[in-house]
Amino acid sequence: MPAPGVCLNIVSERNLKDGQGSPNNPEKFLDQDFHQLKQFCLKERLRFVDNLFPPEIKSIGLGSLAREDLQRVVWRRPHELVPNPVYIVHGASRFDIIQGVLGNCWFLASVGALTSQKRIMKQVISDEQSFSVDYAGIFHFKFWRYGSWVDVVIDDKLPTFDGRLIFVHSKTPNEFWPALLEKAYAKVCGSYADMDIGSISEALMDFTGGPHMTIKLSDASGKLWETMRRAGQSESLMGCGTPGGAGLLKNKVLANGLVEMHAYAITGVAEVVCKGHPVKLVRIFNPWGDGEWNRDWSDRSPLWELVRPEDQKYNVVLDNGEFWMSMEDFCRNFSDLDICCSDVNFLAGSYSSSWKTEVHRGQWVLGTTAGGCSNDIDSFSRNPQFHVTLKEPVEDPRDESSPNLLVSLIQKSHKRNRHLATNFHIGFNIYELKNQREKYPASFFKTNPIGKTKTFLNAREVMEFFRFKAGEYLIVPSTFLPNEAASFLLTVYSKTETIIEDSSGYGMTRTKMIPRDNDESFQLFLQYADEYGEVDAERLQRLLNENLHAGHSQKKTGFSLDLCKSLVALMDLSVTGRLSEFECLRLWKRAVFQRDIFYDMDVSHTGSLSLNELRNALKVTGFVLSDSMLNLMALRYGDSNGEITLENFIVLVLRMDCMAKTFKRLAAGGPDMMLGENEVMFFIQIFN
The missing domain is CATH 1.10.238.10 (EF-hand)
Structure with missing residues (x-):
């Protein structure tokens, strides 16, 4: 029966309009209120046990551990593992992290990038939690999920073998923020096993809530270095991945020290002078906590002896999984670069523009609005349509040739468990139009779009920049094939006031019709x-x-x-x-x-x-x-x-x-x- 879900959607939409879903006022994930639950536990002298993500085998999931090992798992609270557990020891750092048996390097690399941006990190990881003051066995973390920040509540029961944590753990034995953060994200994904294998861009987006871009390093332009430098200055999170070779084992360590098919965090960029010539460097972190690049500009590379004295500070030999490499080697050895930020000015190459954001949720529904791409305009016309009115912008003169519109399309599977979700190929077309508010018929789409995604991608998000004059436009998001059902989030960032309306109608419009009479x-x-x-x-x-x-x-x-x-x-x-x-x-x-x-x-x-x-x-x-x-x-x-x-x-x-x-x-x-x-x-x- 659809009514309860519809009611929840209405409540959610109203809450968003009232300011819920922001980092300071997040939605309650699975309707769990951290403060109410904690106060109840303190009052009743209880230790919280999360019945929505219980300390049971189903929360670990199938595939991450052998079936016989699942029977060995014992869930323990930190004070049952060490005598003096601490939430965070001397600040949360990427060097705290040691990956466990789970293949979630994509998530941990994102955590490594997160710790390099302290303001963003505090949005995700609250440092006002403790195992001593008002301890009740309950913790919480915030993630951005499909348009809203959500507060995720967990208990602190962690899976162990023989008194040792199975999954991520800290190099400091009595520090537990990495394990608790991983558990909270596992709850969002559906289970620990649902975190196995992924794209670093997914977690970067969930840590920032901002737009994301992927750069194929084989096609990178000469502006790549400047892009990365500006990303670091604008509190962006960056990650990268190594390619996989045909027939090679997953996560094979190569002779140069890099790991095959592995996710890394980018934690900095620098320019040093070596023998009088500038050299552009990239600093990279391996979430394994060890295993580093061993060629030029690695920790013990003799090239460090040739740089200026003031550049010596960049060379720190700690064997902690973090290393430098030249920009050229970076592009040769890594396949892609992901950047996620909360500052659209950075992505657009703008200076001081103030960007405005409009967010709309929608669905591609089998048989109705899942029309597929414009290869078939009859079915394409059934897709959701969004009417956009762009006002005349007031811009910094230096921005007059830069984009003034960013359109982001994110797909969301209807599946609760992450590994069951399917990413369809998605994209969108943009049409210039005259005033009209109702849904446009198929005949309209015989005209060519004035903007669209370069290609349909089977990715969580696709985005494109545009520069449009003031006027009326129609955005039509779609999957590539018809009858592919999913929810989506359409976000439009613009430098000017923008009005976006669902062209299919405002819920329900009624025109009075008079039935004919019948004397019989x-x-x-x-x-x-x-x-x-x-x-x-x-x-x-x-x-x-x-x-x-x-x-x-x-x-x-x-x-x-x-x-x-x-x-x-x-x-x-x-x-x-x-x-x-x-x-x-x-x-x-x-x-x-x-x-x-x-x-x-x-x-x-x-x-x-x-x-x-x-x-x-x-x-x-x-x-x-x-x-x-x-x-x-x-x-x-x-x-x-x-x-x-x-x-x-x-x-x-x-x-x-x-x-x-x-x-x-x-x-x-x-x-x-x-x-x-x-x-x-x-x-x-x-x-x-």
Whole structure:
């Protein structure tokens, strides 16, 4: 039943408008309130145990450990492992981290990058937690997830073998922030095993909430060094990865000290002078905590003896997994560079512009809005459409040739567990247009887009910069293939005031339609009315099934008794459980009117409406629905193929009409309304 999820979506959207979802006011992940839970545990003298991510095998997941090893796991709190556990010892540092048996170097490399930016790190890792003051066995961390910051609550029970942590741990035996952070992220992913194998860009985004860019180092331009230098100055997080060779073992250590198919953090860049010539260097961190590059500019490279005295400070020989290498060697030995930031000016190459952000959530739903790319404009037109109004910008003169618009598209799988999620190939097109607010038909998309993603990528995010003049535009996000279902987050960053609207409609728009009269309807009523001149649900069922389909040979399922009870509840103004003459005739006339629309719109002559036909039929009845509302109708009233029968179509239209009129009455004083508990229960009973 869709209603609870829909209600949660409405609540979530309202909360976002009220400021929830920011780093200072994060949403509660899985609806767990850290402060309430902690106060309860302190009051009751309890140690918190998280029943939503319990210390059980299912939280570890399958694949990370052998089945026999899963039986050996013992969950222990830190004070059961060491006598004096400490949350953070002398500040959180990348050098604290030692990777465990889990293949999550992508996550730990991101943690290494995170610790190099202290302000951002404090958003994720609260340092106001302790194993001594007000200890209750409960901790929390904040991550950015698909448009909102969320506060993730965990207990401090950690998986161990023989009293030793299985997964990430600190080089300092009594320090536990790395293990607790990893557990919180495992909860977000679904299990520890769901963290196995990934892209460093994923965690970088979850640590910053900012736009992300990937640079293929084989195609890097001469501006790469300047890009990395500016990234370091703008509090960006950077990571990189080594390529994998055909037939080579995963994570094989190469002769040069680098690890095959491995994620690294970039923790700095510097320019030194060697024998009178400038040399550009990149500092890189291996999340294993050891294993370093052993060629030019490594810790013990003789080249360090040839630099200026003031550059000697960069050479620190600690064998801690961090090392320097030249820019040229970096591009030769690594495949890609990921940069994630909270400052769009950096990515755009701007100077002092103030960027504004608009975020919209949407869905590609099977049979309705999952239209695929513009190779087929008929199906492409079914995709969600967003109308963008760009105002004239006020810019720094130095920015007049730089981009003024950044469009980011992030896909979100409907799967709870990360390893079950599928990344589809996604992208978007942008069209210039004239004023129009309704959804654009297929014929419109015969025109060429003025902007689009360079290619469709099977990545979590695709983004592109543009420079557009002030005007009206349409953004159409899509998967490459039709009928690929997922949620998405469309974010538009601009240097000017921007108005973005869903072109498919604002929830539901009602245009009044008058059904035609029928003089024979009274005689029909008399045939089925009881001796009191009323029609109950059973009599209504016979009336509709024996008369409504007359003259139509297409398949029909008939009105069930439950549907007829719903119709009686909708039309029974006196709340007697029966329809009077006036109520029954009113229902019959509307049913006939909607039947004729149904068969007119059934262009495939199947006796049911596809979702595209449903949209057209509802428009004729007077309803213009947003994509999200149409998706909901398809889930609630469609069959397994997403098609709508005549019977369900009539019930749907009557319910929508009743709901629209009720809302109009309740919201007479303004655009919003408040419902009491009894009113909410009434709506559930009548309209569900």
